[in-house]
Amino acid sequence: MSVLSAPYMHDEAAAFAHVEAMLWADGPVCPHCGVVDRAYRLEGVRTKPSKKNPEGKERHGLWKCRECRKQFTVRKGTIFEESHLPLHLWLQAIHLMVSSKKGISSNQLHRVLGVTLKTAWFLSHRIREAMRSGDLSPMV
Numbered sequence: 694m695s696v697l698s699a700p701y702m703h704d705e706a707a708a709f710a711h712v713e714a715m716l717w718a719d720g721p722v723c724p725h726c727g728v729v730d731r732a733y734r735l736e737g738v739r740t741k742p743s744k745k746n747p748e749g750k751e752r753h754g755l756w757k758c759r760e761c762r763k764q765f766t767v768r769k770g771t772i773f774e775e776s777h778l779p780l781h782l783w784l785q786a787i788h789l790m791v792s793s794k795k796g797i798s799s800n801q802l803h804r805v806l807g808v809t810l811k812t813a814w815f816l817s818h819r820i821r822e823a824m825r826s827g828d829l830s831p832m833v
């Protein structure tokens with residue numbers, strides 16, 4: 694099976710589970726107070742209704758800390774925090790960038806992922822930076 698057909702490359706819930714498993718080997722880490730494995734999952738939370746999504750969209754990977762009572766997702770404090778792009782598209786972009794020897798241009802990302810050129814530029818910039826600083830090491 695190709696890595697590109699893995700569920701976490703296409704399914705948002707699977708993408709969250711994948712990143713959580715990589716970053717939280719000892720259980721969820723609260724980014725607000727730093728406590729480990731004291732949070733519980735909030736299921737069935739939806740975003741506010743909008744024209745496009747009259748019933749709201751499901752909020753994936755939402756946790757609530759038992760200590761500080763604050764909510765968070767695994768995106769908090771990572772490069773994934775800085776955009777609203779679905780996590781599974783981030784994972785596709787990272788895969789494309791780390792698996793191609795010569796690197797991949799923003800233009801290629803734009804075409805392959807079907808995101809805007811601006812988003813593609815942002816992604817490649819952030820991923821390249823994270824690769825350089827080693828922040829992506831748990832992912833690759």
Ligand SMILES: [Zn+2]
Nearest residue numbers: 723726758761
């Ligand atoms: Zn906390």
